[in-house]
Amino acid sequence: MRFVRKDNSMIFRLCAALAAYFAAALPAAAQGLDQAINQAFADYTGWYVSLIFAPIPGTNFSWIAMWLVVAALIFTFYFGFIQFKGFVHSIKLVKGDYSDPNDAGEVSHFQALATALSGTVGLGNIAGVAVAVGIGGPGATFWMVIAGLFGMATKFTECTLGVKYRNEYPDGTVSGGPMYYMVKGFAERGLKGGGIFAVLFCIFTILGALGGGNMFQANQAHAQLAGVIGDYPGWITGVILAGITFAVIVGGLKSIARVTEKVVPFMGIFYVVVSLLILIMNYDMIGWAFGQIFVGAFTGLGVVGGFTGALIQGFRRAAFSNEAGIGSAAIAHSAVRTKEPVTEGYVALLEPFIDTVVICTMTALVIVISGVLNVDPETGLYIWNAEAGRISTEGEVVGVALTSAAYARALPWFPVLLAVAVVLFAFSTMISWSYYGLKAWTYLFGEGKAKETVFKVIFCVFIVIGAAANLGPVIDFSDAMLFSMAIVNIIALYLLMPIVKRELGSYVSRLKSGEIKKFN
Amino acid sequence: MSGKFVVGYDDSSPARRALDFALDKAARQGGSIVLAHVMEWSPYTFLTPEELEERHARRKQEIARAETAIMGPVKDKLAKVDVPVETIITYGHIAEKLCEIAKQTGATQMVIGRDGNSALVSRVFGSTAGTLVQIAPVPCTIVP
Numbered sequence: 001m002r003f004v005r006k007d008n009s010m011i012f013r014l015c016a017a018l019a020a021y022f023a024a025a026l027p028a029a030a031q032g033l034d035q036a037i038n039q040a041f042a043d044y045t046g047w048y049v050s051l052i053f054a055p056i057p058g059t060n061f062s063w064i065a066m067w068l069v070v071a072a073l074i075f076t077f078y079f080g081f082i083q084f085k086g087f088v089h090s091i092k093l094v095k096g097d098y099s100d101p102n103d104a105g106e107v108s109h110f111q112a113l114a115t116a117l118s119g120t121v122g123l124g125n126i127a128g129v130a131v132a133v134g135i136g137g138p139g140a141t142f143w144m145v146i147a148g149l150f151g152m153a154t155k156f157t158e159c160t161l162g163v164k165y166r167n168e169y170p171d172g173t174v175s176g177g178p179m180y181y182m183v184k185g186f187a188e189r190g191l192k193g194g195g196i197f198a199v200l201f202c203i204f205t206i207l208g209a210l211g212g213g214n215m216f217q218a219n220q221a222h223a224q225l226a227g228v229i230g231d232y233p234g235w236i237t238g239v240i241l242a243g244i245t246f247a248v249i250v251g252g253l254k255s256i257a258r259v260t261e262k263v264v265p266f267m268g269i270f271y272v273v274v275s276l277l278i279l280i281m282n283y284d285m286i287g288w289a290f291g292q293i294f295v296g297a298f299t300g301l302g303v304v305g306g307f308t309g310a311l312i313q314g315f316r317r318a319a320f321s322n323e324a325g326i327g328s329a330a331i332a333h334s335a336v337r338t339k340e341p342v343t344e345g346y347v348a349l350l351e352p353f354i355d356t357v358v359i360c361t362m363t364a365l366v367i368v369i370s371g372v373l374n375v376d377p378e379t380g381l382y383i384w385n386a387e388a389g390r391i392s393t394e395g396e397v398v399g400v401a402l403t404s405a406a407y408a409r410a411l412p413w414f415p416v417l418l419a420v421a422v423v424l425f426a427f428s429t430m431i432s433w434s435y436y437g438l439k440a441w442t443y444l445f446g447e448g449k450a451k452e453t454v455f456k457v458i459f460c461v462f463i464v465i466g467a468a469a470n471l472g473p474v475i476d477f478s479d480a481m482l483f484s485m486a487i488v489n490i491i492a493l494y495l496l497m498p499i500v501k502r503e504l505g506s507y508v509s510r511l512k513s514g515e516i517k518k519f520n
Numbered sequence: 521m522s523g524k525f526v527v528g529y530d531d532s533s534p535a536r537r538a539l540d541f542a543l544d545k546a547a548r549q550g551g552s553i554v555l556a557h558v559m560e561w562s563p564y565t566f567l568t569p570e571e572l573e574e575r576h577a578r579r580k581q582e583i584a585r586a587e588t589a590i591m592g593p594v595k596d597k598l599a600k601v602d603v604p605v606e607t608i609i610t611y612g613h614i615a616e617k618l619c620e621i622a623k624q625t626g627a628t629q630m631v632i633g634r635d636g637n638s639a640l641v642s643r644v645f646g647s648t649a650g651t652l653v654q655i656a657p658v659p660c661t662i663v664p
Binding site: 096099101104105106107108109110111112114115118119168171172173174175258261262264265331332335336337431432435436 | 566578
């Protein structure tokens with residue numbers, strides 16, 4: 001007995017020693033893991049990021065930003081400024097004025113819009129704006145709003161096509177998105193290559209879902225939590241978030257997703273209300289802040305890169321925030337119950353307006369007014385932190401931490417709430433993107449529980465990687481993937497836009513003749 | 521005078537009492553019944569992407585379930601009485617939808633059962649009977 005007890009005590013002491021060793025070694029190991037992931041990330045994805053963001057020869061303007069802006073402009077002109085002419089009609093559609101009461105119980109325009117918005121409103125509006133303003137100066141906001149306004153026409157085009165060419169299955173479920181309009185729309189126009197476009201789009205969507213729809217979200221959620229709780233290894237946040245996401249998307253714990261879907265819109269509204277409150281508190285500075293935004297848009301206000309720096313950052317962040325031209329919204333909007341695909345286009349054009357023109361501008365105004373961007377008192381220009389490649393900020397914070405610091409100037413309790421909001425926004429965006437990614441995955445590999453689970457598990461693993469990696473490589477990779485989706489999607493939109501024009505023409509004439517009735 | 525009675529029905533015991541009451545009245549008057557089952561639904565709720573995808577299929581299932589589980593048992597009973605009965609299964613805000621049905625069908629009276637929630641519960645969540653009393657376009661009978 002005595003020997004056994006002695007053995008037990010030895011085992012206990014051994015375990016205690018091991019526990020003590022791991023307790024001491026774990027943070028170092030974790031930090032090492034963080035660095036290893038970062039390095040691997042930079043090594044393996046760097047070349048692709050460079051390719052996507054390569055500047056147009058002779059300029060420092062990336063060709064991909066130009067690609068999106070030119071597309072938005074072309075759609076704006078092609079559809080006769082639909083985003084302005086159709087704005088009031090869009091609101092009437094969302095209100096349900098044209099919804100057939102016999103369709104009650106089906107997906108309404110409002111529901112499709114709200115779900116699509118909860119996939120887009122989130123970190124782009126909080127962290128993305130801070131990144132844009134931090135690098136491009138307040139002027140980036142101006143270009144972000146312009147990109148948002150024109151992007152409304154892009155969203156109109158892709159979501160109309162999303163509904164028109166969706167698949168409706170015998171069991172009543174629907175699947176839609178660019179991959180479907182690429183195949184069916186190309187065939188209708190007698191064009192070849194729809195299948196190849198669809199496959200390419202799906203590959204980029206899967207990678208975009210893992211990048212912007214996942215790693216960027218996890219990364220920023222961790223940054224915000226670490227800012228409030230104190231610094232700790234990113235993989236811990238990653239593992240927790242991955243665990244919850246796993247429970248929802250693999251374990252079928254839909255109640256969590258439902259709660260998030262319901263809380264997120266209120267968080268969004270609360271965020272806007274708080275922003276307005278801060279702006280009202282500083283009403284005397286609103287004029288000045290707009291001045292900074294307008295002047296900065298064309299001069300840069302001392303920001304390196306000046307006008308183009310502001311322009312590029314504004315356009316980049318707007319595209320990343322409202323996803324116009326990316327194709328993701330066409331997946332979300334395609335489930336709506338409507339006989340007129342163009343009505344969903346009208347509704348979808350509100351998305352970039354709410355996301356970019358309203359919410360992003362609020363964040364930008366608060367950041368500019370708060371004074372967290374350091375200004376040289378002598379010249380009145382922003383102080384450039386050459387080493388970091390951005391404007392020097394209070395506490396040298398960046399991304400979501402900068403937004404948090406700006407709001408904290410007016411409301412010291414806000415960072416805690418923002419941390420909760422960021423985690424929820426991040427989570428809801430991840431849920432949305434896991435769905436977009438899954439749709440692309442099943443398009444490529446076919447439906448089936450085992451195949452779907454493989455994607456879902458990969459998705460959860462990337463949450464951990466995203467939370468552990470540094471901001472730089474993650475943000476670049478996620479942008480690169482999302483913009484790759486836009487390359488194929490926008491080519492398809494160009495080829496299919498005559499179909500949308502025909503739909504629009506027919507709809508507008510029937511609306512004028514009274515054939516399409518108002519129900520309410 | 522023959523009248524048309526809209527009866528809000530969900531197969532609960534108050535709803536059955538309301539139907540019995542309406543049947544009795546309609547039989548005496550030579551009137552008819554519109555038996556309406558309204559599933560609570562708002563176009564302004566928030567759904568997950570999966571829920572959007574499945575919504576149309578689910579709606580079909582919900583209507584089928586309502587037909588068999590809610591309207592099914594009562595149909596046998598109605599077959600035995602000599603009162604014309606029309607059934608409606610629909611979605612919406614229950615009280616508002618019942619009023620809409622009353623207007624559309626040209627009903628002369630509405631009859632619903634009372635769920636008997638406590639004053640506190642009704643105050644917090646509202647009650648169909650309470651709302652209907654306020655907005656009914658035709659005389660409304662609430663059966664305890």
